[in-house]
């Protein structure tokens with residue numbers, strides 16, 4: 001049986017997102033490339049065009065997520081989760097997301113396209129003035145710093161070139177002072 005037939009059987013020939021019965025097609029959930037029943041959904045043209053192009057999203061159309069997010073099929077759950085994330089600014093969508101539960105494996109798949117990544121969740125390093133620091137930037141110390149584990153003091157005004165960032169902690173960056181690799185605290189440096 002073809003994938004389309006299997007999906008039609010599973011969905012009773014309805015869009016698995018909004019229940020429309022017209023213009024249905026198979027949507028293989030990215031980043032999956034191989035067609036398989038558990039990684040594909042049957043969707044209508046309205047849904048798929050908005051899934052594929054966030055620019056044309058019609059918020060009201062997606063009220064249907066309220067129902068389809070509870071689907072037993074993981075591909076439907078994944079698409080619902082991604083769309084809810086895209087609409088997170090809408091209060092109702094955030095509420096639904098809060099209620100939604102995905103198995104770890106399914107959640108990992110849902111996140112695989114980068115959907116749902118929140119800017120505010122990303123670790124951002126900022127200097128004393130709040131300027132964003134990036135790997136490779138140069139900074140200057142704004143106070144004398146004792147270097148942990150040595151008698152060395154890195155003097156205020158010392159420039160540290162080509163810093164690297166601690167990807168686990170927004171308060172730490174690393175760089176070389178007098179040939180020694182040290183950890184610096186972002187609030188004691190200024191970008192130059």
Ligand SMILES: [Zn+2]
Nearest residue numbers: 015018044047
């Ligand atoms: Zn639909």
